[in-house]
Amino acid sequence: MTFRRTVLITGASSGLGAEMARQLAALGHDLALCARRTERLEELRAEILGRHDVRVAIAPLDVTDDDAVFAAFRAFRDELGSLDRVVVNAGLGKGAPLGTGRFDANRQTAMTNFVAALAQTEAAMEAFRAQGSGHLVMVSSMSAMRGLPKTLTTYAATKAGVAHLAEGLRTELHGTTLGRSVKVTVLYPGYIASEMNDQVAQGTPLMASTEKGVRAMVAAIEKEVDDACVPALPWAPLSVVMRHAPLPVLKRLI
Numbered sequence: 172m173t174f175r176r177t178v179l180i181t182g183a184s185s186g187l188g189a190e191m192a193r194q195l196a197a198l199g200h201d202l203a204l205c206a207r208r209t210e211r212l213e214e215l216r217a218e219i220l221g222r223h224d225v226r227v228a229i230a231p232l233d234v235t236d237d238d239a240v241f242a243a244f245r246a247f248r249d250e251l252g253s254l255d256r257v258v259v260n261a262g263l264g265k266g267a268p269l270g271t272g273r274f275d276a277n278r279q280t281a282m283t284n285f286v287a288a289l290a291q292t293e294a295a296m297e298a299f300r301a302q303g304s305g306h307l308v309m310v311s312s313m314s315a316m317r318g319l320p321k322t323l324t325t326y327a328a329t330k331a332g333v334a335h336l337a338e339g340l341r342t343e344l345h346g347t348t349l350g351r352s353v354k355v356t357v358l359y360p361g362y363i364a365s366e367m368n369d370q371v372a373q374g375t376p377l378m379a380s381t382e383k384g385v386r387a388m389v390a391a392i393e394k395e396v397d398d399a400c401v402p403a404l405p406w407a408p409l410s411v412v413m414r415h416a417p418l419p420v421l422k423r424l425i
Contacts, residue, residue: 175199175201176200176201176255176306177200177202177203177252177254177256178200178201178202178203178255178256178257178258179202179205179244179254179256179257179258179295180192180195180202180203180205180258180260181205181206181232181258181259181291182206182260182261182262183202183204183205183206183212183215183260184204184207184208184209184211184215185206185208185211186381187260187360187365187381187385188204188206188258188260188261189211189215190381190385191258191260191388191389191392192204192215192219192227193215193218193219194385194389196219196227197222197223198389198393199223199224199225200256201225201226201227201251202219202225202226202227202228203228203229203230203247203250203254204216204227204229204230205229205230205231205232205247206231206232206261207233209231212229212231213229216229226251228247230243234261234283234287234288234290234291235282235283235286235287237287237290240290240294241290241293241294241297243294244291244294244297244298245294245297245298253298253302254295254298254299254305255304255305255306256305256306256392257294257298257305257306257307257308258310258392259291259295259307259309259333260308260310261287261288261291262283262284262310263279263283264280264326265279265280265322266280266323266324266325266326267321267322268320268321268322268324269324269325277325280325280326280329281325281329284326284329284330284332285329285332285333285336288309288329288333288336289336292307292309292336292337292340295307296340296353299349299353300349303352304352305352305354306353306354306355306356306395307337307340307353307355307356308356308392309333309334309336309337309355309357309358310358310360311333311334311337311357311358311359311360312327312330312359312360313359313360313361313400313406313409313410313413314327314330314331315330315331315333315334315359316359316413316414317413317414317421318331319425320422320425334357334359334398337355337356338355338357338398340355341355354395356392356396356397356399357397357399358391358392358398358399359398359399359400359406359410360384360388360406361379361384361400361401361402361405361406361409362377362378362379363378363379363380363381363383363384363385363401363402364378364381364384365381379402383402384401384402387399387401387402387403388401412424
């Protein structure tokens with residue numbers, strides 16, 4: 172049985188965020204959707220409202236604007252009455268090998284993927300502490316399993332960082348009164364087709380379609396698991412290899 176919840180999704184204008192919105196709406200959840208591209212949010216809202224009897228609130232948001240993050244989350248809570256679940260999804264995939272003159276790209280990725288995720292987590296927990304309940308969902312990445320080279324170095328580090336941020340929060344809440352009603356989930360998506368990874372060969376056997384990959388994400392979210400590699404196959408067993416393979420072996424794999 173699915174209980175109707177109000178779900179806030181950042182980075183909801185395309186890719187995984189937009190598909191999560193579609194699938195969560197199909198389960199009967201109300202939505203608070205934010206992203207920089209408001210015209211896409213308008214289109215997504217019209218699509219969802221045309222198919223499902225749910226509420227959909229939208230707002231423009233650049234997650235690197237800290238004050239705007241807090242303002243948007245508070246406004247959504249005021250409009251919809253509560254924020255039962257927050258999916259920290261907005262992210263950036265650009266990067267360059269360290270020391271090659273593209274600090275600007277690496278810094279932008281770090282600020283968007285980690286510092287902005289921190290702001291979103293703070294804003295979510297502000298609401299959850301006030302309500303006494305909530306569910307934080309942190310979208311990390313399989314790249315968080317191990318430090319990765321070249322263009323992925325900074326990206327992988329940020330995704331490891333946000334996973335630890337969420338896990339640290341779960342540790343803090345464990346055994347407390349609030350911890351019984353506030354849940355924390357970390358998702359580690361593998362290759363799922365989206366705008367962010369459109370440079371990856373779409374024909375790779377490891378690439379899941381957006382719909383299939385997000386279905387695995389939504390299933391884990393609905394179960395409120397602590398963490399999940401999604402889709403489970405092949406990524407759950409591959410996570411063990413990524414964590415423990417000797418460096419020469421890892422380099423050949425990646």
